[in-house]
Amino acid sequence: MDRRRLLWGAAAAATGALPLITPAHAADRARRPDGDATAPRGSRDPSFHSAHQRSEVDHPSAQWRPAASENYTASSRPTSYPIDFIVIHVTQETFADTVEIFQNPARQVSAHYVVASSDGSVAQCVREHNVGWHAGNWDYNTRSIGIEHEGWVDQPAYFTHALYESSAALTASICDRYGIPKDRAHIIGHHEVPGADHTDPGPFWDWQRYIRLVNFA
Numbered sequence: 090m091d092r093r094r095l096l097w098g099a100a101a102a103a104t105g106a107l108p109l110i111t112p113a114h115a116a117d118r119a120r121r122p123d124g125d126a127t128a129p130r131g132s133r134d135p136s137f138h139s140a141h142q143r144s145e146v147d148h149p150s151a152q153w154r155p156a157a158s159e160n161y162t163a164s165s166r167p168t169s170y171p172i173d174f175i176v177i178h179v180t181q182e183t184f185a186d187t188v189e190i191f192q193n194p195a196r197q198v199s200a201h202y203v204v205a206s207s208d209g210s211v212a213q214c215v216r217e218h219n220v221g222w223h224a225g226n227w228d229y230n231t232r233s234i235g236i237e238h239e240g241w242v243d244q245p246a247y248f249t250h251a252l253y254e255s256s257a258a259l260t261a262s263i264c265d266r267y268g269i270p271k272d273r274a275h276i277i278g279h280h281e282v283p284g285a286d287h288t289d290p291g292p293f294w295d296w297q298r299y300i301r302l303v304n305f306a
Contacts, residue, residue, distance in 0.1 A: 146213045148262055152211065154214050156192060158194075161221050161222055164218060164220050170220070170231040172232060174275055175277070176235045176279055177256075178223060178235060178279045179240050179289040180240065192214075198222050199222050200215065201213065201223075203236075203238075204255055206248070206251075206252050211256075221234070224282045225285045229282050236260065238252060242290065243293070253295070254302060258302075258306045273296065273300060276299075
């Protein structure tokens with residue numbers, strides 16, 4: 090990710106062709122400090138959150154580290170939107186600081202998961218049925234799961250064997266849950282999202298190794 094626009098990913102409002110989760114979304118917009126419109130706010134219906142926003146995880150080895158509810162859109166995917174992509178990110182921050190950023194409602198950003206460099210620990214910050222604000226493209230936000238990886242795009246030492254293996258197992262499980270093909274057409278880098286101005290995961294991310302691990306997980 091671009092250090093100057095750390096982890097911003099909620100940009101671009103929904104188009105008329107996309108299904109809205111609640112009628113209020115058309116009017117309920119916020120603006121980020123950089124002037125870009127954020128994604129629509131999620132439902133704040135207490136009954137919705139009592140049913141969906143518990144300290145549960147979708148991936149068995151993940152630890153629940155919830156993002157601020159202001160930083161994602163509550164939804165009921167894949168009913169509300171199909172899930173057909175996984176977007177690979179690099180944090181440009183430490184694992185702990187990334188989780189803290191997602192927990193800060195002023196940051197207006199989140200991904201579903203963060204993977205640690207040292208031991209492959211996984212934090213889940215947003216439930217998979219909700220829409221994370223990570224891709225910088227609203228259509229891709231609605232259709233994807235975002236996975237952040239601790240490190241910097243120009244420091245390949247952060248891309249450890251533990252990180253690759255843990256992330257690959259996570260990605261494989263997501264693919265299995267939603268019927269996503271385990272290939273490069275559906276497991277993409279942030280830089281491949283249309284309209285994105287980011288470079289992550291960068292030139293040192295070993296795609297061949299990663300896709301192989303996903304398919305053998």
